[in-house]
Amino acid sequence: MSKPKFAMYWAASCGGCEIAVLNIHEKILDVDANFDVVFWPVAMDAKYKDVEAMEDGSILLTLFNGGIRNDENEHIAHLLRKKSKILVAFGSCACEGCIPGLANFSPVKEIFDTAFSTISTDNPDNIRPQTHYAMPEGEITIPTLYPVLRTLDQVVDVDYYMPGCPPESHQIAAVIDLVIQVLQGKAELPPKGATIGAGNSTVCDECKRKRNEKTIKAFGRIQLIHADPELCLLEQGIPCNGPATRSGCDARCPSAGAQCIGCYGPAEGVVDYGARLIAAFASVIDSDKPEEIDRILDGLVDPAGQFYRFNLAGSLLKAAKPAWKSNGG
Amino acid sequence: MTEETKSFEPTIIGFTCNWCSYRAADMAGTARMKYAPNVRLIRLMCSGRLDPTFVFKAFASGADAVLISGCHPGDCHYISQNYKALRRFHLMKRVLTQLGIEPGRLKLLWASAAEGAIFASEITKFVEEVRALGPLNWPQPGEQVSTPIMEEVTA
Numbered sequence: 001m002s003k004p005k006f007a008m009y010w011a012a013s014c015g016g017c018e019i020a021v022l023n024i025h026e027k028i029l030d031v032d033a034n035f036d037v038v039f040w041p042v043a044m045d046a047k048y049k050d051v052e053a054m055e056d057g058s059i060l061l062t063l064f065n066g067g068i069r070n071d072e073n074e075h076i077a078h079l080l081r082k083k084s085k086i087l088v089a090f091g092s093c094a095c096e097g098c099i100p101g102l103a104n105f106s107p108v109k110e111i112f113d114t115a116f117s118t119i120s121t122d123n124p125d126n127i128r129p130q131t132h133y134a135m136p137e138g139e140i141t142i143p144t145l146y147p148v149l150r151t152l153d154q155v156v157d158v159d160y161y162m163p164g165c166p167p168e169s170h171q172i173a174a175v176i177d178l179v180i181q182v183l184q185g186k187a188e189l190p191p192k193g194a195t196i197g198a199g200n201s202t203v204c205d206e207c208k209r210k211r212n213e214k215t216i217k218a219f220g221r222i223q224l225i226h227a228d229p230e231l232c233l234l235e236q237g238i239p240c241n242g243p244a245t246r247s248g249c250d251a252r253c254p255s256a257g258a259q260c261i262g263c264y265g266p267a268e269g270v271v272d273y274g275a276r277l278i279a280a281f282a283s284v285i286d287s288d289k290p291e292e293i294d295r296i297l298d299g300l301v302d303p304a305g306q307f308y309r310f311n312l313a314g315s316l317l318k319a320a321k322p323a324w325k326s327n328g329g
Numbered sequence: 330m331t332e333e334t335k336s337f338e339p340t341i342i343g344f345t346c347n348w349c350s351y352r353a354a355d356m357a358g359t360a361r362m363k364y365a366p367n368v369r370l371i372r373l374m375c376s377g378r379l380d381p382t383f384v385f386k387a388f389a390s391g392a393d394a395v396l397i398s399g400c401h402p403g404d405c406h407y408i409s410q411n412y413k414a415l416r417r418f419h420l421m422k423r424v425l426t427q428l429g430i431e432p433g434r435l436k437l438l439w440a441s442a443a444e445g446a447i448f449a450s451e452i453t454k455f456v457e458e459v460r461a462l463g464p465l466n467w468p469q470p471g472e473q474v475s476t477p478i479m480e481e482v483t484a
Contacts, residue, residue, distance in 0.1 A: 105427070275381035278424060282381075282416035288402065288409070293419050303420065304427035316382070316389040317467070321429025324468055 004060035004183060006035035007051075008090075009080060010042060011066030011073035012100040012149060017091040018042045020166035021063070024173045034180050035061070051079055059083050061179060063090040063162075067097050067313060068150040072143035081156040086189075088196070092165035094152040096265050096273075097313025099165070102305070104148045104312045104319035111145075148319040160190070162197045165263035165310060168249050171197035195268075199247030202267045203260045207242055207251040209233065215286035219299030222259055233259050234284070237299070239306055244276040262310050272316045274307035339393040339459040343368040343452075344383065346376045346411075349400035349441050356445030364449035365456035368396060375399065377410025381421050384435065388425075388467055394434040394459040396452070401439040411439075431462055 010018065022028060031037070038059060039046045062084040068074050081087055092098035103111055116123055131144045152158055162175065175197045181187035190196060199206070211232045222238050233240040233254055241262035242254060253260050266273040281300070287293050300306055308315055318324075345351040351372045357364060373379060376399025384395050397418055405411040418437045426432050436455050440448045 272382045272385050274424060275385045278381040278417060278420050282420045283413055285416050288412045288415070290415065290419070293416050297420055297423060300420075300423075302427075304424045307424060316385040317428055318389075320427065321467075323429075325429075 003036040005038045007039040007059045007062040009064050012069035013066030013093045016166040017065035023169040027173045054083050056082050057085050061086050063088050065091040065094050067093045067100050068155045070143035070145050077156050086159050088160045089152040089158045090162050092310050095161050095163050096311045098310050101149045101313035104323045107322045148323050149313050151314045161195045163265040200268045201247040203242035203245040203251050206247045207254045214284035216284050217286050243280040273311040277307045334463045339367050341368045341394045342387040342392045343370045343396035344379050345370050346399045347374045348406040350398035352442035353440040353444045353448040357449040362449040365453045367456045368452050375407050375410045376414035393465045396436050398438040
């Protein structure tokens with residue numbers, strides 16, 4: 001009997017998700033033992049036309065990481081959706097936009113200016129990439145950038161979500177174990193649309209730091225505060241995103257003395273991640289006077305960046321106005 | 330004001346609290362006071378119940394502006410929750426500005442149950458301010474593929 005087929009793809013992402021998959025160490029042998037890896041650009045040679053030639057629905061499991069930033073990303077998203085039985089939005093980029101989604105604050109023109117014309121770039125003739133270019137050997141094309149980055153489920157139907165930047169390796173191993181058990185008839189798949197490989201609570205819930213009633217007189221950046229190693233970071237005025245972030249990482253960052261930045265995305269039931277954090281942060285500010293509130297809020301240097309670092313593309317507003325209004329670069 | 334903004338009728342979502350500002354709106358109504366019809370009021374038990382998600386959802390769903398209204402400082406039926414609304418208002422305004430939504434599209438208004446006239450005149454004033462800002466036209470989920478937002482751009 002032939003083994004079920006497995007695929008993994010990267011769209012607009014950094015490649016960290018692939019590293020996280022390889023970080024499951026010897027479990028990767030279980031993947032090989034139970035699956036036939038048919039398409040995984042970072043690990044093996046395969047062409048898009050090979051995937052196009054496959055029968056619809058013939059890939060059992062596809063882990064798709066990365067957001068949809070250009071027409072190539074979108075094409076492959078549609079292609080893999082058609083060819084896959086189970087499509088998993090894998091990692092923060094595919095689930096909610098992540099760091100590449102921060103470009104949704106800026107119009108495309110600004111992105112190109114930064115990439116090709118800033119002082120750190122050696123480009124005296126101000127050459128910009130062209131999507132079509134005629135060479136003596138024939139016309140060459142590169143993908144076209146879209147005005148904003150979209151999450152995978154804003155483009156195609158997604159079966160499961162696996163958050164994290166990147167997903168923790170022990171969580172990936174657990175999900176692979178589950179799929180293998182399903183193949184052997186020992187377990188059942190969770191309902192469609194479920195978040196897998198993560199907890200249902202918040203990072204605060206998993207955090208071991210001591211908590212008291214929070215009253216904040218000043219916010220400050222972590223490098224400027226000599227933080228108490230036992231006490232809740234938010235209580236010490238360090239903007240920690242734990243209250244709105246999904247559990248699943250065992251509160252790694254707060255345990256190591258750094259604030260949660262929210263890579264596991266919105267906790268169960270949170271509609272808009274940033275709005276939940278605004279509610280949480282504003283509630284614990286210890287002042288009733290507008291001027292003093294403003295002074296305390298000045299300590300949050302970049303509130304939108306703080307609240308939407310991983311979640312802008314997946315938020316209710318999806319992109320800043322200058323970005324979606326831009327229609328040319 | 331341009332010709333376009335003169336004829337523009339803004340859609341404003343207004344959140345009022347059960348104990349003061351909704352009563353103020355009620356009073357303006359029973360006293361037959363006239364004010365701009367652009368505000369759709371939603372009654373909450375308290376301005377402290379206002380989850381910032383409501384405001385973001387209103388903008389994302391096509392509202393041109395949002396009004397948050399509650400009891401005067403010190404008068405909250407739930408002791409101090411209107412201060413919570415005040416703090417959230419200040420923080421929301423900063424985030425919305427970074428997202429390209431003009432701060433003038435979010436307004437905080439304290440109104441006691443006796444201040445029907447103030448409520449009515451403040452709403453009329455707010456509608457004119459938003460009219461001057463023009464429509465927000467935030468892209469709706471269904472239209473993203475066909476509107477300019479998804480049109481191809483070249484470098």
